[in-house]
Amino acid sequence: MKGNMYSEYALKLVREQHKIFDCPKCGHELLGERYCPSCKSKIIYNGEKDYYLKNSKLYSAGNSMQKAGDTMQKTGNSLSSFGCAMTLFITIPVIIILILLFL
Numbered sequence: 001m002k003g004n005m006y007s008e009y010a011l012k013l014v015r016e017q018h019k020i021f022d023c024p025k026c027g028h029e030l031l032g033e034r035y036c037p038s039c040k041s042k043i044i045y046n047g048e049k050d051y052y053l054k055n056s057k058l059y060s061a062g063n064s065m066q067k068a069g070d071t072m073q074k075t076g077n078s079l080s081s082f083g084c085a086m087t088l089f090i091t092i093p094v095i096i097i098l099i100l101l102f103l
């Protein structure tokens, strides 16, 4: 489990848009806590996954690497397998990081 006990996404919404979240289980008011202070259930905020996906530097880095991979793919058949391997090489760590974020 990550040491971060607050959701960066929810904290941002609470601070900037004065949003109020309620625990889906017990209705306790949340200020961006990762775990409900009342019933201790894990909170995943609406839109949170999309937020992390769009803001992830690794995700955009992965995209540009993927484009580089695609370009290489076009240069010839011999290089196409290298492009695929590269895409896989970039995509897998990004997926792992996303999974770790929500554990």
Ligand SMILES: [Zn+2]
Residues within 6 Å of the ligand: 023, 024, 025, 026, 027, 028, 036, 037, 038, 039, 040, 041
């Ligand atoms: Zn609760």
